[in-house]
Structures are given as structure tokens and as C-alpha cells.
Amino acid sequence: MKLIKDKVAKLSFVALLITVTAAMFYVPTASAHGEKSQAAFMRMRTIHWFDMNWSKEEVAVNDTMTISGKFFVFQGWPETVDKPEISFLNVGIPGPVFIRAGSWVGGQLVPRSVSLELGETYEFKVLLKARRPGDWHVHSMMNVQGGGPIIGPGKWVTITGSMKDFVNPVTTLTGETINLETYNLENTYFWHALWYALGLAWLFYWARKPMFVPRSIAVEAGKADSLITSTDKKVALAFAVGTLVIVATSMGATNEKYPITTPLQAGLLRGMKPIEMPARTISVKVDDATYRVPGRAMQMTLTITNNGDSAVRLGEFNTAGVRFLDPAVSVDESGYPDDLLAEEGLTVSDNSPLAPGQSRTVQVTASDAAWEVYRLADLIYDPDSRFAGLLFFYDEAGNRQMITVDAPLIPSFI
Amino acid sequence: MSASQSAVRSRAEAVKVSRTFDWLILFTLFFVVLGGYHIHYMLTGGDWDFWTDWKDRRLWVTVAPIVSITFPAAVQACLWWRYRLPFGAVVCVLGLLLGEWVNRYLNFWGWTYFPVNFCFPSNLMPGAIVLDVILMLGGSVTLTAVVGGLAYGLLFYPGNWPVIAPLHVPVEYNGMMMTLADLQGYHYVRTGTPEYIRMVEKGTLRTFGKDVAPVSAFFSGFVSIIIYFLWHFFGKWFAQTTFISSDDL
Ligand SMILES: [Cu+2]
Numbered sequence: 001m002k003l004i005k006d007k008v009a010k011l012s013f014v015a016l017l018i019t020v021t022a023a024m025f026y027v028p029t030a031s032a033h034g035e036k037s038q039a040a041f042m043r044m045r046t047i048h049w050f051d052m053n054w055s056k057e058e059v060a061v062n063d064t065m066t067i068s069g070k071f072f073v074f075q076g077w078p079e080t081v082d083k084p085e086i087s088f089l090n091v092g093i094p095g096p097v098f099i100r101a102g103s104w105v106g107g108q109l110v111p112r113s114v115s116l117e118l119g120e121t122y123e124f125k126v127l128l129k130a131r132r133p134g135d136w137h138v139h140s141m142m143n144v145q146g147g148g149p150i151i152g153p154g155k156w157v158t159i160t161g162s163m164k165d166f167v168n169p170v171t172t173l174t175g176e177t178i179n180l181e182t183y184n185l186e187n188t189y190f191w192h193a194l195w196y197a198l199g200l201a202w203l204f205y206w207a208r209k210p211m212f213v214p215r216s217i218a219v220e221a222g223k224a225d226s227l228i229t230s231t232d233k234k235v236a237l238a239f240a241v242g243t244l245v246i247v248a249t250s251m252g253a254t255n256e257k258y259p260i261t262t263p264l265q266a267g268l269l270r271g272m273k274p275i276e277m278p279a280r281t282i283s284v285k286v287d288d289a290t291y292r293v294p295g296r297a298m299q300m301t302l303t304i305t306n307n308g309d310s311a312v313r314l315g316e317f318n319t320a321g322v323r324f325l326d327p328a329v330s331v332d333e334s335g336y337p338d339d340l341l342a343e344e345g346l347t348v349s350d351n352s353p354l355a356p357g358q359s360r361t362v363q364v365t366a367s368d369a370a371w372e373v374y375r376l377a378d379l380i381y382d383p384d385s386r387f388a389g390l391l392f393f394y395d396e397a398g399n400r401q402m403i404t405v406d407a408p409l410i411p412s413f414i
Numbered sequence: 415m416s417a418s419q420s421a422v423r424s425r426a427e428a429v430k431v432s433r434t435f436d437w438l439i440l441f442t443l444f445f446v447v448l449g450g451y452h453i454h455y456m457l458t459g460g461d462w463d464f465w466t467d468w469k470d471r472r473l474w475v476t477v478a479p480i481v482s483i484t485f486p487a488a489v490q491a492c493l494w495w496r497y498r499l500p501f502g503a504v505v506c507v508l509g510l511l512l513g514e515w516v517n518r519y520l521n522f523w524g525w526t527y528f529p530v531n532f533c534f535p536s537n538l539m540p541g542a543i544v545l546d547v548i549l550m551l552g553g554s555v556t557l558t559a560v561v562g563g564l565a566y567g568l569l570f571y572p573g574n575w576p577v578i579a580p581l582h583v584p585v586e587y588n589g590m591m592m593t594l595a596d597l598q599g600y601h602y603v604r605t606g607t608p609e610y611i612r613m614v615e616k617g618t619l620r621t622f623g624k625d626v627a628p629v630s631a632f633f634s635g636f637v638s639i640i641i642y643f644l645w646h647f648f649g650k651w652f653a654q655t656t657f658i659s660s661d662d663l
Contacts, residue, residue, distance in 0.1 A: 024517050091603055091605075095527055096526075096527055098603065099601040170585055173584045180529075180531075184531045184580045188530070191576050196511060199508045199542065200508065202501060202546065203508060212432075215499065219495075219496060219498055227498040236550050243543045258579045258583060
């Protein structure tokens with residue numbers, strides 16, 4: 001029995017230590033490298049990021065850069081993920097290494113959550129101001145309530161300089177310009193120090209006298225009342241009155257110093273303006289699709305019909321931020337991240353221009369190590385083994401048309 | 415209390431040992447409370463206490479006192495009824511604030527680089543002092559719960575206002591109005607805390623116009639009364655000695 005008690009005591013002590021440690025060492029999530037561990041279907045069938053551009057690869061502290069592009073909200077949004085009715089345009093960076101100086105969807109500033117429509121394409125831009133030096137993987141990101149973060153493609157960006165030099169000037173509506181990086185800091189320290197000191201004074205008023213053992217004995221002997229003297233009562237009253245006076249006067253002084261304050265701003269932003277996409281004149285039917293595990297390649301049989309008035313060629317297959325290009329048709333000039341770009345990853349059995357009014361069945365292969373590196377191949381282990389992505393066709397004049405595909409995928413292990 | 419059975423041989427020695435015990439117990443109490451209270455407060459108050467853009471006039475004001483009166487009530491029950499020591503609430507808040515400041519300074523700022531002016535803790539000290547004084551002067555649970563609990567809820571917002579008000583100054587930012595606190599939340603990117611999980615300015619107090627903070631504070635005070643009772647009795651129960659059998663001593 002004694003042994004068990006000792007063990008329990010020991011275990012509770014360990015548990016206590018863990019608790020203290022856990023609480024004191026809590027760090028808010030800063031890492032943004034969940035990109036590869038996110039289920040493949042989440043990345044393939046929710047938000048498709050394209051025309052991505054990172055304005056700089058190296059930026060000095062206090063300088064700005066932008067991530068911009070477009071995203072298509074997939075119509076075949078998976079059942080298991082909540083619709084993006086409440087979403088927040090975020091950036092995937094490891095904590096505030098940049099500050100988000102601005103973010104826009106369809107030209108509208110989006111500091112708060114927005115409502116997005118399935119099947120629509122939106123333009124977005126995030127303005128970042130460099131704060132902390134280092135090499136950072138910078139992603140676009142959409143948080144969807146009930147769906148979690150949907151991470152877009154990431155690119156390495158280097159911040160140079162020193163964080164000590166970072167400033168964040170903001171001009172308030174009362175006409176003052178402040179540095180938000182350090183604003184109100186001294187005031188915060190002052191009030192916390194003052195109140196902490198008052199608390200300590202109260203504690204030490206009692207701790208300077210004998211505490212636990214003698215007082216416990218006195219209480220048990222029925223002499224509890226003798227433990228509080230009339231001086232104690234006066235001191236206590238002074239503490240209470242002092243507290244009320246400090247609270248009241250500091251509040252009054254604060255209101256005088258800051259006569260204009262407003263409540264925090266919150267609430268969903270609706271009516272995001274989508275891009276008017278050109279009318280679709282190409283139709284694509286997926287006859288079948290297989291993923292060859294050993295070849296790290298996806299093969300699709302597509303029947304393409306051109307209902308437009310210009311001959312078209314298939315230039316790109318884009319899924320989960322990975323771009324497979326046919327170099328004869330489409331070349332990347334935006335400095336897209338290498339690991340997500342298969343410059344010669346797309347082969348089409350017959351990619352000669354498809355004349356208006358014609359229809360053709362072709363074999364399309366998208367192959368690249370990215371299938372494995374970005375764990376997209378894992379989608380063959382998904383409960384609903386489907387793939388989805390964007391096909392980009394180009395006509396003779398170089399106009400681009402975006403077609404979405406969404407079809408079952410059969411894995412092939414040999 | 416016969417000296418022949420004791421390990422100490424003189425009264426002076428007994429006093430010295432007793433003092434040593436005092437400090438040992440106080441030290442242990444402080445850190446035990448720090449750990450338990452801190453994790454409790456993080457789990458229940460969480461983001462409301464972490465970020466300035468959660469510190470609003472409705473929910474923060476309501477939630478923080480309700481979830482933070484717990485440990486003070488319990489520790490008061492133990493220290494007052496067994497030792498007539500009236501610093502239960504203050505010692506809890508001293509522990510909590512130390513733990514919070516260590517966490518915010520070393521982890522939020524030192525490790526993740528969120529500015530301290532964005533992630534400092536809330537001030538709970540005014541309510542704690544008043545709670546201790548009321549229990550000491552009145553010596554009654556009911557009085558402490560009713561008057562103290564209400565005061566604890568009411569003092570929270572004004573006690574934090576000198577630190578929070580400067581952050582509620584409005585700015586115009588790219589054609590939208592927001593407060594500096596909102597702007598902090600927008601600027602200092604939290605990938606794990608998207609804007610929509612922020613619970614601020616929600617509720618049904620719309621009919622009170624712009625004076626929602628006092629109404630929220632009153633509501634918080636009333637709930638704090640109930641929570642105070644509950645946790646005071648938890649504290650009393652835990653402070654029992656009946657489950658320590660005498661042959662172990
Ligand atoms: Cu990354």
C-alpha cells in the first residue's frame with residue numbers, strides 16, 4: 001500500500017512538472033511546412049492556385065514584396081471538407097517573418113474572412129514587408145472554416161538585413177504616427193509591473209510573519225480570530241481602497257488621453273468579385289486515367305473537342321500547384337519554384353493544333369518526381385480515389401483557356 | 415507538542431524550522447498553482463488572453479474573469495480556513511502572471527517573434543487583491559462570492575483599460591477602418607489562427623448600443639459569483655486532511 005502511494009506521489013510530481021513545462025513552453029504555431037503532409041485530395045480538389053508570382057527572391061528588412069496570382073475554387077469541392085463560405089486569405093510563412101501589409105481578393109482588401117463561391121476564379125495579391133532575416137518558404141494559403149488550411153505553392157525567399165532595423169509606422173485617425181512594432185510597450189510593462197508589485201507587497205505583508213505551521217496550530221486550537229490583528233485590517237482596507245482608487249484614476253486618465261477609441265472590427269466580408277473567365281469553347285472528356293506508381297506518371301486518355309474558332313493545343317496540366325508543361329506550347333517565364341515545375345513533364349500523343357469543330361482522342365502523360373516528392377501519388381490511397389486539376393489550352397493567337405478535369409483514377413503498380 | 419519527541423531541541427530552533435517550512439510551502443504552493451492555473455487558463459481563456467485583437471468589449475470581458483476566478487477561489491478556501499492567510503487569490507494571480515510573462519516573453523516573442531505589445535497577458539491583479547481583502551475582512555464565503563465575485567468581474571475591464579485603450583485607437587488602412595489591435599492581428603501573421611476563429615464582438619447585447627463593456631462586465635461578475643462558490647468548495651474539499659491517515663504521519 002505504501003509502495004503504491006509512493007508511486008502515485010512520484011507520478012503526480014512528474015505529471016505536475018509536465019504541466020508546468022507544457023504551459024510555459026507553449027508556442028503558437030509558426031511552421032508552415034504542412035504542405036506535403038496535407039491529404040492529396042485536399043490539395044487537388046479544393047483551391048487551385050495558378051499564375052503565381054513572387055515579386056522578389058531576395059528582399060531587405062523593411063522592403064516589400066508581393067505574392068500574387070489567381071485561384072480557382074473547384075466546383076467538385078470534396079464532400080468531406082466544408083464549403084469555403086467562411087475563408088481567410090493567409091500566407092504560409094513561419095510566424096511573422098514578414099508582416100502582412102495588405103491582402104486583396106478581386107481588388108478588395110481582405111483583413112477579415114470572406115465568402116467564396118464554388119466554380120469561380122479570383123485574383124489575389126498579398127503585400128509582405130520583410131521583418132526577420134533568413135531563408136523562408138513563402139506560400140499562399142487559404143484557411144477554410146471546417147476545412148483547415150489549404151496551402152498553395154511555396155517559394156524560397158531570402159530576407160537580408162537585421163530585425164533591429166524593422167519599423168512599422170502607422171498613422172492613426174487621430175493624426176498620430178506610431179511604430180506598431182513597439183507601440184504601447186512601455187505602458188504595458190509599466191502597468192503590469194505596478195500591479196505585480198502591489199500583489200507582491202500584499203503577499204509579503206503576510207509572508208514576513210510566521211505562516212503555515214503556527215497558524216494552522218492556532219486555527220486548530222480555536223484561536224483563529226487572534227490571527228488577524230486590527231493593523232492587518234487597516235492595511236487590508238488600504239490595499240482594497242488603493243486598488244479601487246488606482247483603477248478608477250488610471251481609467252479616467254486613460255480616457256482623457258485616448259478620448260477616441262473604437263471596438264475591434266470583425267465580421268464576414270461578402271461579395272468578393274470573381275474574374276470574368278472567357279467563355280469555354282473547348283470541352284474535355286476524361287475517358288480513363290491511371291497513375292503508374294513505378295513511373296511516377298499519370299496517364300489520361302482525353303477526348304478534346306474544339307468548339308471555338310481558332311485551333312488549340314494543350315500546354316499545361318496544373319494540379320496542387322505542380323505544373324506539367326509541354327515546352328513546345330508553353331514555357332514558364334515567371335520564375336516558378338523548380339520543385340513544382342516539370343518543364344517537360346507533359347507529353348501528348350498528338351499535340352498538333354486541333355482545328356475548330358474537330359474532336360480528337362489523345363494520350364496525355366504528366367510525369368515528374370513531384371508526384372512522389374509532394375506526395376500527390378498518395379491520392380491512390382484516398383477513400384475517394386479521384387484526381388482533379390486544370391488544363392491550359394492555347395489558341396493560335398496565344399490566348400489561354402482553362403478547363404478543369406475531375407475523374408476517377410486507377411493506380412497501376414506494374 | 416512535547417519537545418522530547420521532536421527533532422528540534424529549543425524554541426528558537428522550532429521557530430527556525432517552522433520558518434523554513436513556511437518558505438518551502440509557499441515556494442511549492444506558488445509553483446504548483448502557477449502550473450495548474452496557467453494550463454487551466456490557457457485551455458479556457460486561450461486566445462482571448464494571447465492576442466490583443468481578441469481583447470474586445472464583449473467576450474474577453476466576459477470570459478476572462480469567469481475562467482480565472484477558479485483557482486483563486488479554491489486556493490483561498492485552503493489558505494483561509496486552515497491558516498487564516500488572506501493571500502490565496504493574489505498568490506494565484508502572481509503565479510499565473512509570472513508563468514504567462516515567461517511564456518509570452520520567451521516563446522511568443524523570443525522564439526516566434528510576435529511583438530510583446532501584441533501578446534501580453536491580461537491583468538487580473540485588481541480583482542485578486544479585492545477578493546482577498548473581502549474574504550479577510552468579512553470572513554464569509556457567501557460575502558466573498560457575492561461581493562468579491564461581482565467585483566472581480568467588474569474590475570477586470572477597467573483594470574486592463576490603461577493598457578488596452580491605446581490599442582483601440584482607430585486607423586484607416588487601405589480604405590477600411592480598424593483599430594490598432596486589429597491591425598496587429600492582421601500584420602503579425604499567425605498561420606494557425608485564421609481570422610474567422612476569432613470570437614470577438616459577438617453576442618446579443620446589441621440593444622445596449624456602445625455601452626456593452628459594463629453590461630458584459632456585470633454579466634461576467636454574476637457568473638463569477640457562481641464559479642467562485644463552486645471552486646471555493648472544491649478548494650475546501652481538497653484542503654481536507656481526513657484522507658491522510660494518522661499512521662502515515
Ligand atoms: Cu513550405
